[in-house]
Amino acid sequence: MxxxxxxxxxxxxxxxxxxxxxxxxxxxxxxxxxxxxxxxxxxxxxxxxxxxxxxxxxxxxxxxxxxxxxxxxxxxxxxxxxxxxxxxxxxxxxxxxxxxxxxxxxxxxxxxxxxxxxxxxxxxxxxxxxxxxxxxxxxxNLYMPSLDTKLRQYQVEIENNFRTIFQEMVAYLRTNESRWVGEEILETARLLEEAKSLAFRDVQNHFLRAQDYYYHYFKTREKQFEIIERILPMVTSIDLLVNQRYMIADFLEKLTDAIHPGNTAQLYLTRLYELQDQFKEEPLPTTRDEFEARAQLFQLLKELEQYLSIKKSLKVDQLFVKGHNT
Incomplete structure (x- = not known):
């Protein structure tokens, strides 16, 4: 039954x-x-x-x-x-x-x-x-139970999936190998849809609140997720183990540790710009394969720049800011 x-x-x-x-x-x-x-x-x-x-x-x-x-x-x-x-x-x-x-x-x-x-x-x-x-x-109908606990749960699950995806990208960039089946991709898409729907319901329960943190937060994560979906095939298409792969892997690893509700995207944007400058100072590629690999890696940095810029635009309530987060 x-x-x-x-x-x-x-x-x-x-x-x-x-x-x-x-x-x-x-x-x-x-x-x-x-x-x-x-x-x-x-x-x-x-x-x-x-x-x-x-x-x-x-x-x-x-x-x-x-x-x-x-x-x-x-x-x-x-x-x-x-x-x-x-x-x-x-x-x-x-x-x-x-x-x-x-x-x-x-x-x-x-x-x-x-x-x-x-x-x-x-x-x-x-x-x-x-x-x-x-x-x-x-x-x-004046009584509406708080949705904060459920919304925070969605927040945690989505961020955990983001970390897993980034960790898998780091591992592939360093080893050129992966056994990851990508189940977090489908799960994250589902979680984002459910979270946005619930967050919109939360907005409907507040007459005087013009904007809602959670709704904008999940919309921001949705835009970032679209970039992640573009980045993944870009990462897996790079076969040559050039030095720049390890530089990006190190950057992504630090970025992975900083996925939280808060917003210190500017800090990582600054680091990313420094990484771009390092790329430009590297010796020119000597083969066509190396040229193509480095071009794809540079494009990957551009996508990561957009990923961070999206999060930078999110206005975060100070109650949710804890430590260095992106």
Whole structure:
């Protein structure tokens, strides 16, 4: 049997629906169960989504009440009229970008349709149901568990994979041999997608935070990973054991030890520029093979320069900076 998993959103939905129905029933509203339906529909995965859902559903419901009065009271309480109402109502909600509230407002429309008489008391009852249902959903959605632990876990796993990949490049540059199967490449691509999705959800839970460290951090790592994917075939295509290979291997080894959340990319950019100057001071190649190998190694340095420049652009929160990191 599959294990039963109950997430925090499920718990909030259950508590919110029960609370909304209890409140609506306590104040003596008709169709009090509809308050629970509204709450269920408005509980979302993030605070911003929940607020947008509440906004859409509230105005869609208000619009539904107005449409119902015009169609049912001026034409007739008839299924054909109900169909005509929906035929016009749905495009209007789409036009005003509140289509998320179509299902909720349809419940209100059906309440008014079955009443056969729209009075101030009935409208007040429906508005009260809307306010209670949406209000309770917003209250329960104020609590969002912190995603920091999970995001940091993704951060650690991605950085570990980066280190492994760099270590394998170092080993190949020094020995021209490798038994690495490259599983970290596929794993890193997957981790980056999952991490970005989770980080975006974290952004949606902060109304006043315009930027989010984790989201930008994972976007930065994604750009760096694209460079790593370009570098790998470049490294493995160099067969000749020229001296510059060992110089780059030494640089990559130091860079590997400095893969952390913080940002001291400028330090390693300076070292890389010094390495480029050393390359230029080396004696000219004597064979075509040596020329091609050194040209590829110089191109490798250019890619590493871009790798470091990307990280340099990341604005790092000082809480995450620990030691010499890139």
């Amino acid at each position: 599959f294990p039963l998993k109950i997430g925090y959103r499920t718990i909030k939905t259950a508590i919110g629906a029960a609370a909304a129905i209890s409140i609506a029933q306590f104040v003596g509203l008709n169709s009090f169960a509809s308050a629970g339906i509204l709450t269920i529909l408005c509980v979302q995965s993030s605070k911003k989504k929940s607020l947008h859902a509440a906004y859409s559903r509230f105005f869609a419901c208000m619009l539904a009440i107005a449409f119902s009065f015009v169609f049912f009271e001026t034409i007739a309480y008839h299924p054909v009229v109900l169909g005509l109402l929906l035929l016009l109502f749905i495009p209007v909600t789409v036009r005003f970008k509140i289509s998320e509230g179509i299902v909720t407002s349809t419940v209100i429309i059906l309440h008014l349709y079955t009443s056969k008489n729209i009075t101030l008391a009935i409208v007040s009852n429906e508005i009260a149901l809307i306010v209670i249902g949406i209000g309770v959903a917003l209250l329960v």
